[in-house]
Amino acid sequence: MNPRSPYVHRPSSIHRLNPLTKGVLFLCTVVIAFATSSLTTVLALLGAVVAASAAARVARELARTVAKSAFVIVALIFIVQGLFYPGSRTPLYVVGPLTIWQEGLRFACFTASRLLAIIGATVLLMLTTRPEDLVSELMARGLSRKLGFVVLMTMQIIPNMQARAAAILDAQRSRGLETEGRLIQRFRAFLPLMGPLVVGSIISLETRSLAIEARGFSSPTKRVRIEDIPDTRWESLVRWGASLATFGFVVWRLVRWISSLIR
Amino acid sequence: MQATGIKGTAAKTTAAATARADGKSETVERAGSLDTAGIILEDVCYEYPGGVAALKGISLRISQNETVAIIGENGAGKTTLAKHLNGLLKPTSGRVFVDGVDTRGRTCAAMARLVGFVFQNPDDQLFQNQVFKEIAFGPRNLGYPADKVERLVKWAAGLVGIEGLLERHPFDLALAQRKLVAIASVVAMDTPYVILDEPTTGQDYPGTQKLATLVAKLHAAGKTVIAITHDMEFAAAHFARVIALAGGRVILDGTPNEVFSRPDELAMASVEPPQMARLGQRLGLEECVLDQEALLRALGLV
Amino acid sequence: MDIVVDSLTYTYPGQPGPALRDVSLEVRSGELCCLVGANGAGKSTLCCAVAGFVPHFYRGEMYGAVLVGGQDTVQSTIGELARRVGIVFQNPFDQITGATLTVFAEVAFGLENLGTPREETVARVEGALRRVGLWEVRDRSPFELSGGQQQRLAIASVLAMDPPVIVLDEATSQLDPSGTREVWQIVANLYESGKTLLVAEHKMEYVARHATKVVLMEGGRVVASGPPSEVLGRDDLEAHGVGRPPFMSVVRALREKGLWDGEVPLTLEGAAEVLRKVSGR
Structure with a gap:
């Protein structure tokens, strides 16, 4: 969960x-x-x-x-x-x-x-x-597979980004970046903190798209779910x-x- | 070979490394004495928010200019321990001193002058559009003048063996190369202590060789190098002291020879000794051998 | 199912030079072929070419051909290729789809996409999870697993689709020793069951022990290919960016001293045996 x-x-x-x-x-x-x-x-x-x-x-x-x-x-x-x-x-x-x-x-x-x-x-x-169930149900009723998947992935990736943001904060503080204190200091810290987050997400997104393609994501066949949500x-x-x-x-x-x- | 060269010199410095799991009281005594140089951990315990105890009473002393490899399986507390050395984490109980400075009173950014820390995942720290700028970021944060920053960048790039990449964009490089850039960007801060979290992960043979050279050169420059590693060949060949952690405790602490001759304790830490030691053990050698020469000599084949 | 790479030259879009230069390679059905070489030698690109991501996903400029089971990858769609070639990547975390809530559903994802009948999917997912030793954790979230477990999950996800060819692109490089051991146990097991395997790997101890064929790459070219004893026994191995397993170096030293004239063994146990014979212990 x-x-x-x-x-x-x-x-x-x-x-x-x-x-x-x-x-x-x-x-x-x-x-x-x-x-x-x-x-x-x-x-x-x-x-x-x-x-x-x-x-x-x-x-x-x-x-x-x-x-x-x-x-x-x-x-x-x-x-x-x-x-x-x-x-x-x-x-x-x-x-x-x-x-x-x-x-x-x-x-x-x-x-x-x-x-x-x-x-x-x-x-x-x-x-x-569970949001996953809702999106999956919508996909079963004709929501585009790609759109549904983007929604699902985003929902999972936002919490992961939070965890990574914490790791990035640690890494940059270890390089002498002051992240506490005056506003100007926090403002200066913005790029070193956001940069790795964005680029890192793009890198993992590339691998993730490869991984789902390798699992037949673009396959033209109709998706068959293992469990139907009862209706x-x-x-x-x-x-x-x-x-x-x-x-x-x-x-x-x-x-x-x-x-x-x-x- | 490089490896033996380092060990020859580094072995002398280990004389100071007396802090064993069984020598706790001795360490505590020392902390109070005049000599404050080095890193001193006094009965450090750490609990993560949520109640997971990651460190359960660690006392040890790492002297200046030592080379220390920290080994143990995932979850043993290696990274948690290392994060205490630069003040990223403060002990739940116990104290950590770096050259006499209690980490509890300092922000991590202030500790960065003393202790450089390279994270496992380079993508957590790279953000500039050029390798040079990336390496310069740390020294600039420390407020060094431009000419000194430039000198430090070139020095660090040379130590890590990436002089040729200074003009490149970090994200055009492969993961293993990005990792070398991340290492150089911390080395450039010219701190007396350098901590490397799993530097060899994902490295190829030339990359690992570069890291071995780096450890030797940092040692020669008078620095203390502490590396967390899963690579026992790397730990045995390039470090004078090995500390094995298991379940948040130090279970072995000594020279590679001492540590790798204790297969039972190592098994507790889910660690397999380096290949030469395993060969020696299979052949029933009493002593622990860590390189080819020593093995052949012990077998009477030289 | 065999893999034939025929004079493949490939350039990523926007890159000045090719990543692969005139690469030719043959992996016979049921072989375990290891790709070795320094980073940037072209191992990953070659893996991606066999899986069809080069050129289907990355585009770029490609000359030559890649045939999997006699079929040209350029002529096949990625969906068709997914049934023939399964691929596992370096970073275990990034391979989790993020679209599923349990380990079981994660493994079923590929089969669902291919429109496999439900009963068959359930049976195949169970088989794959049991094979990689994750059946017990089938109801956990994929994100809660350790790195080694996540990598085994990635393998199971591919296995469930039952492709005859499996490609591992440095799948152990981010793992700790026990994770590495687990993954290689599965690889050895897949080899026993007759899969064709293409494995890019830096940890030579495992390459020596398990490979039936080793391909040494450097700068986008194939430098040498052949049985592991031959390729890992080359005098210039280190010069090409590959470290020899220390136990092999020991036996080679004995050969140089004229103390041993037999084969250089490919396992640590074999090397111990040689040393025992030579030293008379």
């Missing part, structure tokens, strides 16, 4: 879902979250994400990751919108020279929930789905249903928006 992937293996029905199903549901969540302007809808999405994470037994991991990545921005949203939301009329509290507005807080609630729903859905997908008619139904519902929702929002413009 890739030690740097956030994937957590748990025996749950969410984990067992076909990665494509999870991918589609994730996209639907994101699209609806962007399209809607109703706090209720956004809260419903957020609730669904939390419920799904509980079913997948990763609620704690989800909470931790979301809190870590979204805390600062959510706090900022509340401060900025609460104080400076344009067109605010109803003051809630007055603290010295600052006024907290009701409209601002309501908008902040909505924006923050929307953001949390989107981040939550993303984290949930990552926690319950059911029920899941396919969910995917189509969710996609159509999302599509319908977006169309409905558009119609409402356009008619409001005409009026």
Whole structure:
């Protein structure tokens, strides 16, 4: 297992879902979250994400990751919108020279929930789905072999690059390169650190392409996978249903928006 | 042959190398005495973040102008040990002194004046578009004037035997040649201590010969050379002292003759003695022989 | 399956001079042929030519021909060649595809690409992993293996596709002694099973012991080729950038002194035997 992937293996029905199903549901969540302007809808999405994470037994991991990545921005949203939301009329509290507005807080609630729903859905997908499985499933359904492979390789190579960056840092410090201290020093250290990383990656990429070519990568025959990821008619139904519902929702929002413009 | 030449002179300097696994107390005593020259390790333990103990109490002293080969299988702690000598790693417990300087108080970049360290993978350090500039990078970091930098670059390139490559682009060279460039770029810093991490890996016969010459010349220039190596022929022929590590501990420390005459301990370190020693052992020789002359003499064939 | 290289001259794109100059070579079916010589002698390029990467992958200018099993590599696609020639490179880490999560899936990768039926793939992957001694770690991530294990994984990945010809391009040069030993055990085992092997190698102790034929290269040319005793027994071997195994040098010294007039053995045990006879111990 890739030690740097956030994937957590748990025996749950969410984990067992076909990665494509999870991918589609994730996209639907994101699209609806962007399209809607109703706090209720956004809260419903957020609730669904939390419920799904509980079913997948990763609620704690989800909470931790979301809190870590979204805390600062959510706090900022509340401060900025609460104080400076344009067109605010109803003051809630007055603290010295600052006024907290009701409209601002309501908008902040909505924006923050929307953001949390989107981040939550993303984290949930990552926690319950190995990216390799998702890409491999997409490739089995017609995603180009080359494109799919580039995605897979990149996912694996980024963590490796992090490990190499550490080795390069050691090597250059051993040659007297100061990497700590003033900004100008750190700036000077940029090239000696980035250069080997880029060139080294290109060199290993060349070998890697040779190695995969030697394993019939360009072979015109259709790829046969050793293990199929299980898929059911029920899941396919969910995917189509969710996609159509999302599509319908977006169309409905558009119609409402356009008619409001005409009026 | 070059090899025997080095050993003749270097053997004298090993007299100072008394720090054995069993001589721990003696080393500790010495550290406190007036003589601070050389590298001194006092009961060094190191644990990687995550709790893997890589070094479990290493005490030894490496004197100035010694040539030391560190051997042992992968994971024995060789590179971890070497990274302590230039301050890249600081001991979890215990202390490391280089010429009296405690590494804990210095950044690695500051230690670079004293100890040069060549990494295993040259591609971790090469980044300039010309071999000359690459070799000049270290001396420039040490703040030497341009004329001195140029002199050092030519001197180092000469020692490593790559004078002919100075104008080339490092990445037009083969891996083994890039490795020689990386070695020259550290040698050019003209530090009293030079550490080589697996210098012979991937080298061909001429490359290995160049490295043997380098060790001899650095030794002749008064430097201390410490090499981590898997190549027992190289260790036996070109170094006056061999330290074998296993499981984060020093299990053997002495002259090549002493170390390679202990096949049982070497087996613990997954090390096979050099070919001549193996031949001697097969023929039931009592003493350890490391070169052809010694073998033939011991067999009464000279 | 045999390999025939016929007056091959090849220049990498953008390079001033050719990397291979008029190279001719024949490796018979079931032979274990070792390529020896200094870095830059052309060993890797020749390996790549046999696997078809020269000229299919690297392009460049090529004259002459390479035939594997009678078929011209230029006329074949890399995909077709993958079924005939398997190649293993120097750096074990760089050969991991990065597209798979387990050792098992990594070995299956090639067979999946070739569209092999599932049951057959599973059986062949198991066979290949058992052969290189990695069956026990089949569920681990390829990135968690040691260098020696990764190199054995690269060999298994190639073996699973069951090519009659296997090329190892300095496959042991980045490995420690035990990794080297493991790889050579597999090579010897493949030779026993009748594969045709082309192996570029710096560690002459193994070349002497295992090769049926040795090709000495220098500056892109073939300097000599023949049985190991002949090529490694050349007086000018070192001058061509190849070090003789010390145990062979000892026996040669005995010959010079007139103490031994038999063959120079190709193994350390053989050399010990000679020394025992000569010294009377």
